[in-house]
Amino acid sequence: MTVKDAQPKGGKKSRLPKKVYTKELLRLQAELVKLQEWVRAEGARVVVVFEGRDAAGKGSTIKRVTQYLNPRVARITALPAPTERQRSQWYFQRYIEHLPAAGEIVLFDRSWYNRAGVERVMGFCSNDEYVRFLRQAPVFERLLVEDGILLRKYWFSVSDSEQENRFRSRLEDPMRRWKLSPMDLESITRWEDYSRAKDEMFLQTDRPEAPWYVVESEDKRTARINMIAHLLSTIPYHEVQRAPLDLPPRPPSKGYERTPREMQTEIPDHAAGLR
Template structure:
């Protein structure tokens, strides 16, 4: 292998640093802690954050796992597997964060995220699972549900959007629905992200004080804080009624975001055995150069203004 010249090394360094950008931006939010005042509860939560996994170890392991996710993706496509992963948990539990790290380097044509809005009037009149079925994977696809049909056992039940009879019918139906999915060849994984009362309080306050994250805090989220105990009872009933051998629940300790992401991704990889997929070497052909080709200039006013 020929040595890398200074120009190429500099460019490579830029590419590596660019890979860190999203993570570095999220790290900046920690500086907002000082804006939260002298609240003792928040101070305790901040101290917990100080014990987080150090960034170097976190990035090293995250990139290793993301490399394994690419191998898994290749295997899913090659073997025509169908994978469904459900992510459930309280508001601000970190579901979106781990989904983002899973899909960050994957092909969006293979791995896609489903985050459905509240059902329409028509959808409310349908069979409950009907609006989820069209989003299930075909062969060679991975579908990640950012909240799923378990809305009925959680937010819908706690907020009174459905009756207790409908909840009971859901608990009767969902094990059979999931067994049917598994019998059809779908690999179904279910994760519950578990955070403490104090940690959710801390994260909600972070969102309140961070203009870039305020959009994440909906009126429903605010109301969920008041109904913490109702959500706890609903979660306990859901896990008890729907933890089945064919599709068990896996609980992720999520107070530490970094560890939660790494633990969840590592566990997901272990649930779908995969191997190497042989790929032909990629060889770039020489570019065709035609003597009559002339590259025409682009008008200056079509360029995006350079502000930096």
């Protein structure tokens, strides 16, 4: 299976209306909460891999997935560059410690597939290391699946023109400029190198037990809705009935008096100046 980043079939689609998007996103997020409770009750283990080009919409989708989830159940793993010690370890070793225990969901904001993408294109690994990764990755993932982990892998696909638009938008926005690095910008000049690396990665690691799912992300709203809906459709969760909760009556006072406010250091009332 090879998938090329290009415009969606039939040309660029119109953007999903915000009202429609907001309503459906909220419905799907409610389902994600049900999924979370099922994972916790059943002791399931879920791993979701988010991969794709820079500015393809991975991070914003992850935010919508986790927005209403318990961070003790669903956590995001976004690893920095490996240390010298980690570089001497088996490549998959530092990812293993972040895998979920029973009742947990882990979302990888980039994953072990760094080796098949940025490390390959930028020369951060040797050819032998790269070939070894492509040979071992399907085996590694098969072991995860055989052990009962629910593994889902998503590739966010964006065109070169849309990626450039998003980069330019970030350059002009001081609140998002931190998202750009020199390596991100260099990806523009290495577009075809990344395309070839991605095609080879799909060819070697798109297996029945751990397939790649492609998310067209020219429109971020559509991408988020499609990805979340698909994830929910692939896991046989059901609503878990929880014991009803009632607020207990507050007991009568036993004479406690609050410490005088002047004995505490309160922060300035900045909001008062805005009224």
